[in-house]
Amino acid sequence: MENNKVYDVVMIGAGPAALSAAIYTTREDISTLLLDKGPVGGLAAVTDWVDNYPGFPKGVAGLELSDLFQKQAERFGAEFEFGEVSTIIDEGTQKRVKADSGDFLAKTVLIATGSDYKKTGVPGEKEYYARGVHYCATCDGAFYRDKHLVVIGGGNSAVQEALFLTRYASRIDMLARSKISASDILQRELAKNEKITVHLGTTTDEIVGDPPAGGGKIVKVVGTDTASGKKVEFPTDGVFVFVGLAPNTGFLKGLPIELDEIGFIKTDIGLQTAMPGVFAAGDVRHGATMQIASASGEGATAALMIRHYLEDVERS
Amino acid sequence: MENNKVYDVVMIGAGPAALSAAIYTTREDISTLLLDKGPVGGLAAVTDWVDNYPGFPKGVAGLELSDLFQKQAERFGAEFEFGEVSTIIDEGTQKRVKADSGDFLAKTVLIATGSDYKKTGVPGEKEYYARGVHYCATCDGAFYRDKHLVVIGGGNSAVQEALFLTRYASRIDMLARSKISASDILQRELAKNEKITVHLGTTTDEIVGDPPAGGGKIVKVVGTDTASGKKVEFPTDGVFVFVGLAPNTGFLKGLPIELDEIGFIKTDIGLQTAMPGVFAAGDVRHGATMQIASASGEGATAALMIRHYLEDVERS
Numbered sequence: 001m002e003n004n005k006v007y008d009v010v011m012i013g014a015g016p017a018a019l020s021a022a023i024y025t026t027r028e029d030i031s032t033l034l035l036d037k038g039p040v041g042g043l044a045a046v047t048d049w050v051d052n053y054p055g056f057p058k059g060v061a062g063l064e065l066s067d068l069f070q071k072q073a074e075r076f077g078a079e080f081e082f083g084e085v086s087t088i089i090d091e092g093t094q095k096r097v098k099a100d101s102g103d104f105l106a107k108t109v110l111i112a113t114g115s116d117y118k119k120t121g122v123p124g125e126k127e128y129y130a131r132g133v134h135y136c137a138t139c140d141g142a143f144y145r146d147k148h149l150v151v152i153g154g155g156n157s158a159v160q161e162a163l164f165l166t167r168y169a170s171r172i173d174m175l176a177r178s179k180i181s182a183s184d185i186l187q188r189e190l191a192k193n194e195k196i197t198v199h200l201g202t203t204t205d206e207i208v209g210d211p212p213a214g215g216g217k218i219v220k221v222v223g224t225d226t227a228s229g230k231k232v233e234f235p236t237d238g239v240f241v242f243v244g245l246a247p248n249t250g251f252l253k254g255l256p257i258e259l260d261e262i263g264f265i266k267t268d269i270g271l272q273t274a275m276p277g278v279f280a281a282g283d284v285r286h287g288a289t290m291q292i293a294s295a296s297g298e299g300a301t302a303a304l305m306i307r308h309y310l311e312d313v314e315r316s
Numbered sequence: 317m318e319n320n321k322v323y324d325v326v327m328i329g330a331g332p333a334a335l336s337a338a339i340y341t342t343r344e345d346i347s348t349l350l351l352d353k354g355p356v357g358g359l360a361a362v363t364d365w366v367d368n369y370p371g372f373p374k375g376v377a378g379l380e381l382s383d384l385f386q387k388q389a390e391r392f393g394a395e396f397e398f399g400e401v402s403t404i405i406d407e408g409t410q411k412r413v414k415a416d417s418g419d420f421l422a423k424t425v426l427i428a429t430g431s432d433y434k435k436t437g438v439p440g441e442k443e444y445y446a447r448g449v450h451y452c453a454t455c456d457g458a459f460y461r462d463k464h465l466v467v468i469g470g471g472n473s474a475v476q477e478a479l480f481l482t483r484y485a486s487r488i489d490m491l492a493r494s495k496i497s498a499s500d501i502l503q504r505e506l507a508k509n510e511k512i513t514v515h516l517g518t519t520t521d522e523i524v525g526d527p528p529a530g531g532g533k534i535v536k537v538v539g540t541d542t543a544s545g546k547k548v549e550f551p552t553d554g555v556f557v558f559v560g561l562a563p564n565t566g567f568l569k570g571l572p573i574e575l576d577e578i579g580f581i582k583t584d585i586g587l588q589t590a591m592p593g594v595f596a597a598g599d600v601r602h603g604a605t606m607q608i609a610s611a612s613g614e615g616a617t618a619a620l621m622i623r624h625y626l627e628d629v630e631r632s
Binding site for chain 1: 458
């Protein structure tokens, strides 16, 4: 497609950070296009139930919440396009955002592509996503008071989150493919904790629910004890996977945008990246919390920063 | 009163930042007390209508929104106390928060006392607060499309916000008590702008509505031309006051908490102040946006940082 309009801002991503930013920019007559390769709402849209987004005391379905965000942005005139972005070209007074669906021109760009939780890829993981298989203890731990859990992972954050989950769960089986690679303090804490049983050298092969195709409840996790080669089974009410975060910043390769060692975008206090006029907000940014409220708040702040940037450019 | 309980966190303030933080902390079984000298909700509770808090596409009354925040925090067990805090004493493993209603003990403290807009103090300002008299162009400018406005103030942000308001207003009278003290770029922009008439050396004496006691609509602003000593009148639909922000940090005097030149609290990237275990979030923090979404997002982030701090302390 061809679209010769020069937007005040093109936002890459259409999750909570971009949607919140768009509510602010469009309400201030800053022309705004949101560009996403997937459905509007990002991870929020595929979150079963959101208990801690402020303003919804009884909780709210993730899909409903992201619909509300989208309606609000549309009310003030936000435009949406599908498209997977391959790069951003700085053409001086404007930026060219190159996507598989066409080129889009803008005075400023907001990168709000978020992060994904890394997956194990085993059968059952996808089928029970968000309904038994979880990636965020802060988000979903409270649903497992006095329940039995399996935690998959052996790194620092896996140990930290497993310890945290003992506030709720009555028992946790922790499956580490090889060994535990966490700080000494965490290792000691883990060894002391009576609720957690660590299974070293144990692969995760399958997450089994009833029925297996999803829609019901998780029953057990099947793995292999790599030392003996024997199958092992762990009956459970839920599974938390902590094998890392993957920020969606691959398309920024070769651009003068500073990333941290994992690939999160570094910005200044005004949320601007090392590429002038290009801002970042939400879970793609260094310091990501994977919380809708935090991403949304950063989106609002980014919108104000973009407004000031546009005003400064117009005046100079 | 006496209360010997040692809370995991005492939050000073009960506006959007503290309420959001409390939703997170209490949901994670972190015992939480919110201490405020005024009603719950902070500035949000006295905001007539909030159009840009994400999740409410039709907008929401400020009081209703802050009620929803409070209900959500109470659902998970947040406690509330009235009290004006005079100082925080570091007693090693715990902090003593001294208030006029008693002492409160906590392992960590979150300062979320917000900022106030400075007032002119003239008759009519209070009566028409939020219903004709405003302090935030981003929040309320869009209510004045094709209307006539008076802007009070002559500093950098007054000029910036007046220029911004010309996106909506058809005409603006700008009243500066003495002269305009803004950057050269802004001064040039102001001179060029045909919608704004600047009245130098003009005091603001009264904001007059019909009826004068509030409840109706603003009619005019009455001032004095200080050169001639004559009364001057400016018919208008609304008034925006931009005479500065006052962060509520007076009670921190003498504490090892770093403030900026205006009095906003400086924190590290983890929202911790220079006093270990004491965090800050929302509009009291350096970089305040005076937006509910931003404050609320920072509250959520602060809660996660407090949780990690408490875990680290317990382990060491």
